[in-house]
Amino acid sequence: MRIIILGGRGQLGRELARVLGDQHDVLVLDLPECDITRRAEIDRVASHSPDLLIHCAAMTDVDGCARDPQAAFRANALGTHNAALAAQRANAGLLYISTNEVFDGTKDAPYFEWDTPHAINPYGASKLAGEKYVQMLLKRFYIVRTAWLYAAGRQNFITRVIARAKEQSALAYVDDEIGNPTYVPDLARAIGELIETDHFGIYHLVGEGVASRYDWAARILQLAGLRHISLARAKLAEFKRASTPPRNGALANFVAAHTLGIKLRNWEEALDEYFTALT
Ligand SMILES: NC(=O)c1ccc[n+]([C@@H]2O[C@H](COP(=O)([O-])OP(=O)(O)OC[C@H]3O[C@@H](n4cnc5c(N)ncnc54)[C@H](OP(=O)(O)O)[C@@H]3O)[C@@H](O)[C@H]2O)c1
DSSP: OEEEEETTTSHHHHHHHHHHHTTSEEEEEOTTTOOTTOHHHHHGGGGGOOSEEEEOOOOOOHHHHHHOHHHHIIIIIIHHHHHHHHHHHHTOEEEEEEEGGGSOSOSSSOBOTTSOOOOOSHHHHHHHHHHHHHHHHOSSEEEEEEOSEEOTTSOOHHHHHHHHHHHOSEEEEESSOEEOOEEHHHHHHHHHHHTTTTOOEEEEOOOBSOEEHHHHHHHHHHHTTOTTSEEEEEOGGGSOOSSOOOSBOOBOOOHIIIIIOOOOOBHHHHHHHHHHHHO
């Protein structure tokens, strides 16, 4: 397949290009040469005759989106509108990467693919608007919702926990925000399997199992050899943030697991590998 990855130099895009590059003809596009908010730039995508667009480009700074919702909607909603039109013109399929933040977090169990989204912050609302454009404009699409991504060589929750532990002997993380830590190489492999199926639809691809920020930080400190750091439990209400995260941001991978046998491994196992790969 000829595949174009939009946002292809970001955390996920880079890994997708590596994983898919062996079997497919992959073209990476990103800022500055292809800004998805600029019609003239994204329209040129069709001239490469892609079979599939993988759309990872997004404004991902969740607090930044809350401070500037118009910028969030321009990139995540209108940019996705442009990407869907480009796929339509090229007669290509589209795989749109979406987020657990399309849900409001009030459910007391992980969200299934058919649960009704209701975003509670501008990042989630702008990504959800993107999902609607994809569904309105295209027949051949995958929407892949994922959560709490991390990869080696990037700033992420893990690098921030370790940096804080080197400056302070006592840390606190919230135990009332839960999600699925998801290792980017595992997600990229799962997406590689999904695009071979032509089984279009909405998928939740996340590391198996759920964790709170506190659980995740505790495991990170253990694996980083920082067990001596004291870790306390905190609550979301104690922190003032521009954006309100869903308390329960956990997703259940039901559809890919049960119809296609596509699953990511348990988040703790994947975290072990992340640390092993660093040494
Ligand atoms: N990170 C997570 O925990 C997480 C969780 C759930 C879902 N997701 C979704 O997963 C996807 C990939 O996330 P990621 O972690 O790989 O994010 P990332 O590292 O921030 O990558 C996004 C890429 O898109 C580019 N971009 C931003 N605005 C653009 C525009 N207007 N036109 C073209 N490219 C643009 C960024 O360029 P610059 O770096 O130059 O801005 C960056 O290279 C996103 O759709 C995100 O919403 C992420």
